[in-house]
Amino acid sequence: MSNNIKQEMNKIEIPKELREKTKLGVSQAKQEMKNTKKKYNVKVIGIAAALLISIGAFALFNNGLNDTANHPATPFITDDGGVNIPEIQLSEGNMNADMIGLIVYNGKIYTQTRSEIDAKAAKDILGEKLGTTKGTIDEWSKKEAYDEEFASTVGKTDVYAVKGYDKNFRIMTYQEQNGKIYVEFFENLNGIKINSGQDIFGKLNMVGNISSAQYRTFSDWDNSIDNYQSITDMETINTFVTELNKAKPFPRTQNSDPISNSRTDEQYRELSIHLEDGTTVRLTLLKEGYIYYGFMGAYFEINKNVFSKLWSNLE
Structure with missing residues (x-):
């Protein structure tokens, strides 16, 4: 190696x-x-x-x-x-x-x-x-x-x-x-x-299928603390999920991976989206406006206004 x-x-x-x-x-x-x-x-x-x-x-x-x-x-x-x-x-x-x-x-x-x-x-x-x-x-x-x-x-x-x-x-x-x-x-x-978020997020069947959503901070996630906070603004969640299908992808490379410097409670949120079929989709959100899903070689960016509105529900 x-x-x-x-x-x-x-x-x-x-x-x-x-x-x-x-x-x-x-x-x-x-x-x-x-x-x-x-x-x-x-x-x-x-x-x-x-x-x-x-x-x-x-x-x-x-x-x-x-x-x-x-x-x-x-x-x-x-x-x-x-x-x-x-x-x-x-x-x-x-x-x-x-x-x-x-x-x-x-x-x-x-x-x-x-x-x-x-x-x-x-x-x-x-x-x-x-x-x-x-x-x-x-x-x-x-x-x-x-x-x-x-x-x-x-x-x-x-x-x-x-x-x-x-x-x-x-x-x-x-x-x-x-x-x-x-x-x-x-x-x-x-x-x-990946041409857009549709190629990944669209396959998760989130649009029109959300039952609830929660989030937790980096330290809670990192230390296995189930300190989940419920999100009551479902309109913002649904708008965010719809916007994900338009998200712009970026490759994760050795010299370009924002998450490397964002593992703090101020910069990092784990967003859990619970679907009607019993599935839970977990996304990583960074305050800079980036979204990560799974363990893959890409991250995403969506409309800044949509992201900022959601982030205000996570503070």
């Missing part, structure tokens, strides 16, 4: 919430699944998010974040103003691939995301079964392993389409065991071109 990547990795700020989820996941995996042949590797739920929390971790996939001439896997602006997010490239022998939550489906790599679903509500949007994952990917896997359908780092579990959502964008794992439901969304946020 190059010194540049190591330097970027050292900048990663892993929230306490994710560290605790990692410990809990490992404990649950050992305790609840030791007597069954189905070993759904729940530990990756927290770990993947921790690994991908910053652009430094994004380098794990793309083998560097310098200029596109030397590193063609770096996100870049296209001639028509869009942003190209190259396909994930996993290098051999220099990363802990078994710690990254991913599934290979239909020739694409789907990774864990920042949208989630209530376990009880998950049954209502459970679509057709697509297959069963193979826990065949680990840190020693060859690149060819990622060409195998349903290869994954999440052990063996069933994969389904999600009702109301494009399976080329989102799939889900679902398993019932010992009276508990384990469900997780996976989304294809790589190997794509």
Whole structure:
């Protein structure tokens, strides 16, 4: 691994919430699944998010974040103003691939995301079964392993389409065991071109589907404190979500990633948008006017007046 990547990795700020989820996941995996042949590797739920929390971790996939001439896997602006997010490239022998939550489906790599679903509500949007994952990917896997359908780092579990959502964008794992439901969304946020927010936010089905919204500060998020504040101005929330479809994308690169300097209570908000179907979409908002979704190589900017009105509800 190059010194540049190591330097970027050292900048990663892993929230306490994710560290605790990692410990809990490992404990649950050992305790609840030791007597069954189905070993759904729940530990990756927290770990993947921790690994991908910053652009430094994004380098794990793309083998560097310098200029596109030397590193063609770096996100870049296209001639028509869009942003190209190259396909994930996993290098051999220099990363802990078994710690990254991913599934290979239909020739694409789907990774864990920042949208989630209530376990009880998950049954209502459970679509057709697509297959069963193979826990065949680990840190020693060859690149060819990622060409195998349903290869994954999440052990063996069933994969389904999600009702109301494009399976080329989102799939889900679902398993019932010992009276508990384990469900997780996976989304294809790589190997794509983003022309506007519609290409990402439009696929989340938020417009006309919002039931409520909350927010919390950076320190609350970082320390796993459920100090959520409700947002009562639903007109502003709905206007914001509609405007997201027009958002302008920017590539996250080593030299351009505003979130790197905005992890403070004054600059950072986590916005949770709860949808009628039981889904929760979590967005990161920066006071400068930028929006982040998931662990992907792009961030977004919308109309400043619309953003400022929403931000005034978050102070």
